[in-house]
Amino acid sequence: MARTTSRHRRRTEAIRPGQHYGPRVPGRRRRMQVAAAEAAWRTAAQTVARFSGYPLDRILEARRPGKPRIAGLAFAQSAAIYLAVTVFDTRQYYLALALGRPRRRIHAICHAVEDRRDCPEIDRLLGTMERVLSCPEATL
Structure with a gap:
């Protein structure tokens, strides 16, 4: 049997603390930050x-391939993301995780x-x- 190095571990070997096979499961703090980012958005x-x-549901829905792009709606979606980042001081990383988009x-x-x-x-x-x-109590 071939010798395995640390670079080529077998999946049957024990996993030491701090090592992961596959994607890391988000911890509680990250899940809370992602939930807060989604609420801000x-x-x-x-x-x-x-x-x-x-309509709110049109702004919240993701654009699907094959659907025509509506310029005003695209700007409204972009403005919601921008306001979530600037007003609520949301990190772009957590907002990207919440929306399923790259940072x-x-x-x-x-x-x-x-x-x-x-x-x-x-x-x-x-x-x-x-x-x-x-300041939501302010009148326009």
Whole structure:
């Protein structure tokens, strides 16, 4: 029988603490952070739905291949992600885990929305949504 090195362990050998075969199971703290990120994103999506006129379920649903892309809806989804990161101070990593997207995609979305803030109307709209989310008792 061939000698196994530490690099080529057999699955029948005992696993030492700190070693894992396959994906790591998220711990309790990570699960709590992911749940908090998802709650922040849903709250931001509710506010965006109220301001944009799109139904909440359309903003929350993921885009499926083969479906046409609607520019206003795509921006509403991106704005919800951006507001979850900026207003609720959610880490992009946990939001990416909650949404099932790569962290780089979340970063690109936030960067694109930040670039669109150069337009005064969009900046005013996002600023109003930020104020509503940071102080829900405030009247508009």
